[in-house]
Amino acid sequence: MLPDLSSDQILEQLRQAVLIRRFEEELIKLAGERDIGHFHVYIGQEMTGVPALYLLEEGDLSFTTHRNHGHLLARGVPAAQMYAEILGKETGMMGGRGGTLHLCSLQHGFPTTSSAVGGVTPLATGAAFGFQKLGQDRVSVCLFGDGALEEGSWHESINIAAMEKLPVIYLCENNSLEALGQKAGEYPSSTLAATDLIDLVTPFGVPALQIDGCDASAVHAAMSEALQRARGGGGATFIEARTVRWPGNRPIWPELATGETNLAMAWDPSLIPEEHQVWHRKQDAVLAFVREIIAADLIEPDSILAMDDEIRADMKAGVKFALDSEYPKAELALELALA
Amino acid sequence: MAEQRYIDGIRQALREELARDATIRVLGEDVTLGGPFGATKGLVEEFTDSRIINTPISEATIIGLAVGAAITGLRPVLEIMFIDFITLGMDQLVNHAAKLHYMTGGQLEVPLTIRATGGVGGGYGAHHSQSLEAWFTHVPGLKVVAPYTPSDAKGLLKSSIRDNNPVLFLEHRGLYWSRGEELAADEVIPLGQAIVRRAGEHVTILAVSKMVGTALKAAEKLAAEGIEAEVIDPRTLAPLDIETIVSSVRKTAHLVIAHEAVETGGIGAEIASRVQEIAFNELAAPVLRVAAPFSPVPTSIALERAFVPGEDQIIDAVRQSIAFNRVGLTPHPEPTRTGE
Numbered sequence: 277m278l279p280d281l282s283s284d285q286i287l288e289q290l291r292q293a294v295l296i297r298r299f300e301e302e303l304i305k306l307a308g309e310r311d312i313g314h315f316h317v318y319i320g321q322e323m324t325g326v327p328a329l330y331l332l333e334e335g336d337l338s339f340t341t342h343r344n345h346g347h348l349l350a351r352g353v354p355a356a357q358m359y360a361e362i363l364g365k366e367t368g369m370m371g372g373r374g375g376t377l378h379l380c381s382l383q384h385g386f387p388t389t390s391s392a393v394g395g396v397t398p399l400a401t402g403a404a405f406g407f408q409k410l411g412q413d414r415v416s417v418c419l420f421g422d423g424a425l426e427e428g429s430w431h432e433s434i435n436i437a438a439m440e441k442l443p444v445i446y447l448c449e450n451n452s453l454e455a456l457g458q459k460a461g462e463y464p465s466s467t468l469a470a471t472d473l474i475d476l477v478t479p480f481g482v483p484a485l486q487i488d489g490c491d492a493s494a495v496h497a498a499m500s501e502a503l504q505r506a507r508g509g510g511g512a513t514f515i516e517a518r519t520v521r522w523p524g525n526r527p528i529w530p531e532l533a534t535g536e537t538n539l540a541m542a543w544d545p546s547l548i549p550e551e552h553q554v555w556h557r558k559q560d561a562v563l564a565f566v567r568e569i570i571a572a573d574l575i576e577p578d579s580i581l582a583m584d585d586e587i588r589a590d591m592k593a594g595v596k597f598a599l600d601s602e603y604p605k606a607e608l609a610l611e612l613a614l615a
Numbered sequence: 616m617a618e619q620r621y622i623d624g625i626r627q628a629l630r631e632e633l634a635r636d637a638t639i640r641v642l643g644e645d646v647t648l649g650g651p652f653g654a655t656k657g658l659v660e661e662f663t664d665s666r667i668i669n670t671p672i673s674e675a676t677i678i679g680l681a682v683g684a685a686i687t688g689l690r691p692v693l694e695i696m697f698i699d700f701i702t703l704g705m706d707q708l709v710n711h712a713a714k715l716h717y718m719t720g721g722q723l724e725v726p727l728t729i730r731a732t733g734g735v736g737g738g739y740g741a742h743h744s745q746s747l748e749a750w751f752t753h754v755p756g757l758k759v760v761a762p763y764t765p766s767d768a769k770g771l772l773k774s775s776i777r778d779n780n781p782v783l784f785l786e787h788r789g790l791y792w793s794r795g796e797e798l799a800a801d802e803v804i805p806l807g808q809a810i811v812r813r814a815g816e817h818v819t820i821l822a823v824s825k826m827v828g829t830a831l832k833a834a835e836k837l838a839a840e841g842i843e844a845e846v847i848d849p850r851t852l853a854p855l856d857i858e859t860i861v862s863s864v865r866k867t868a869h870l871v872i873a874h875e876a877v878e879t880g881g882i883g884a885e886i887a888s889r890v891q892e893i894a895f896n897e898l899a900a901p902v903l904r905v906a907a908p909f910s911p912v913p914t915s916i917a918l919e920r921a922f923v924p925g926e927d928q929i930i931d932a933v934r935q936s937i938a939f940n941r942v943g944l945t946p947h948p949e950p951t952r953t954g955e
Contacts, residue, residue: 337687339683369720369722370718370719370720370722371720373717373718373719373720374718374719374720378718378719380718380719380722380723381722382719382722382723387686387715387719387722387723388711388715388718388719388723390710390711392706392710392711394706395679395706395707395710395711397676397679398675398676398677398678398679398680398682398683398707398711399679399682399683399686399707399711400683401676401679401680401683402679402680402681402682402683402684402685402686402687403683403684403686403687404683405680405683405684405689406683406684406685406686406687406688406689407687409640409665409684409689410638410687410688410689412687414687416683428675429675429676429679429706429707432671432673432675432676432677433676433679433680435671435673436670436671436673436676436677436680439671612716612717612720612721613716613717613755613756614716614755614756614758614780614854615716615721615724615725615779615780
């Protein structure tokens with residue numbers, strides 16, 4: 277189902293989702309041409325991040341984890357600057373000091389990315405603590421994967437959030453559903469004895485919602501509820517958004533396993549290739565979103581393709597901007613250890 | 616000048632800063648009760664429980680909580696009950712607090728002070744007695760303070776709280792009830808400035824935290840032998856005031872470094888290395904260290920005494936340094952050995 281929003285808002289979410297998809301595809305292609313180091317892509321989880329973060333207001337903060345590109349793009353961080361930061365160029369948001377694993381843009385509500393799994397939960401809880409003590413009507417959003425629940429800091433954090441009734445939303449994007457219950461060492465691995473993640477939340481008395489993270493309307497509804505609770509002084513919410521792991525994210529290094537997404541597959545199933553039928557027909561949440569938008573007659577297929585062409589051109593321009601940018605000067609880049 | 620105790624200096628600093636700046640919060644385990652030694656005692660009555668806040672026993676998270684709060688505009692002063700327990704929160708301290716300003720290209724500042732008790736005394740054993748300062752000086756982005764006197768405890772804590780970086784403020788448990796000159800209410804002591812506690816021309820003794828007292832006693836005994844020791848208290852270990860140390864060494868040509876942390880990989884190694892890099896030609900002898908043996912801190916009071924270096928070890932090291940004659944060195948003033 278589509279989120280309970282105006283058609284313009286839904287189409288804006290479509291634009292963001294396609295932008296994220298194309299950003300990541302361009303990045304994987306670039307990584308095939310040159311060594312750009314280690315990175316993680318958000319393909320397959322677009323319909324969690326986009327509707328979830330769409331509802332935030334200026335001044336709210338989101339703390340994200342290593343699979344962060346989609347989150348920042350959904351809040352409007354320019355793709356060109358992100359590519360530049362990922363390539364370590366001086367035109368990146370942090371002048372090459374952070375890279376993909378530490379992307380941030382405070383003006384867009386992203387103070388930092390913590391790439392230590394579980395590192396993000398205390399920080400997000402602390403921001404909510406700060407908002408509450410300073411009397412600011414702000415919400416802190418903690419974005420993390422199922423792996424963070426294997427860390428102790430998460431349990432400590434939700435305990436404090438529950439006791440202090442902090443305005444924080446823990447949005448867990450579970451992309452290891454197929455792996456739950458696997459033994460350690462398998463990949464993708466989720467090595468929790470608990471098979472139902474929200475069971476971990478229940479003892480703390482924090483409302484916990486388990487939703488289909490590929491369903492934009494479910495994400496929208498859950499985040500609306502959580503934000504209302506946080507802004508109304510009702511405290512924290514935990515959301516487990518059950519997403520799928522894109523086949524290209526199954527190897528340790530991302531691969532464009534399902535090819536560049538052809539959005540026309542959404543309305544012309546004859547375009548769907550033999551390989552990865554399940555992905556294209558059932559799992560790809562962006563294609564599902566497009567199908568729903570077409571079914572609701574919000575936009576013509578040709579207009580979607582035109583929008584897509586524009587986004588793809590923007591991504592190529594962004595990559596070119598990053599490639600053409602200079603590397604930072606070492607004497608400047610190594611300053612700033614202390615404020 | 617009125618006297619005060621070290622622990623009162625700490626409490627006064629907290630009280631005065633809380634009154635001065637509404638964004639300050641004092642956080643920690645049992646801080647509303649005063650903490651284990653009473654450093655925060657009475658604050659909750661004066662400032663209410665929304666400013667003096669007890670936390671769960673969750674070091675990994677309360678450090679991160681304070682970092683998250685600091686970037687929203689609070690100025691947290693977090694107490695970690697014993698420095699030994701900071702090991703549980705090293706991810707938040709080292710990977711987050713210390714690096715956020717840098718990693719964000721300067722977009723964030725983390726005005727956070729972490730107070731923690733350390734040091735040997737009272738038979739607290741291996742989990743409540745360590746001196747871990749060198750670990751933190753190794754991390755870019757952290758400041759590390761180790762006051763010796765009550766007025767330094769107060770004045771340096773005020774500077775730490777006002778600093779826009781994460782500062783680790785290391786209090787020695789064995790100094791809490793020591794007395795010294797009181798610091799005026801409006802006075803602060805800047806970070807990064809060493810102080811000469813005793814002037815002397817024959818040898819420099821650089822001592823950290825409580826070891827300053829031991830060094831001063833050693834210096835008095837050495838004076839009876841005709842050896843005038845200059846005792847330097849670095850006060851802040853990061854950033855280190857290397858100029859004051861080197862300028863003393865240029866005068867004396869002999870350096871002995873004393874600390875309660877184990878010798879291997881201690882702050883003394885770093886200071887010795889930096890001094891010889893800058894002033895090798897002016898050293899008449901190798902830089903010597905007087906520090907704890909490479910052992911966990913024992914619990915028995917008898918073993919504690921064996922673990923913590925005393926005056927005699929400092930005196931021995933000074934004698935050894937002065938006895939060392941490096942060939943070809945420009946003569947420095949030699950002590951008159953009246954004690955021999």
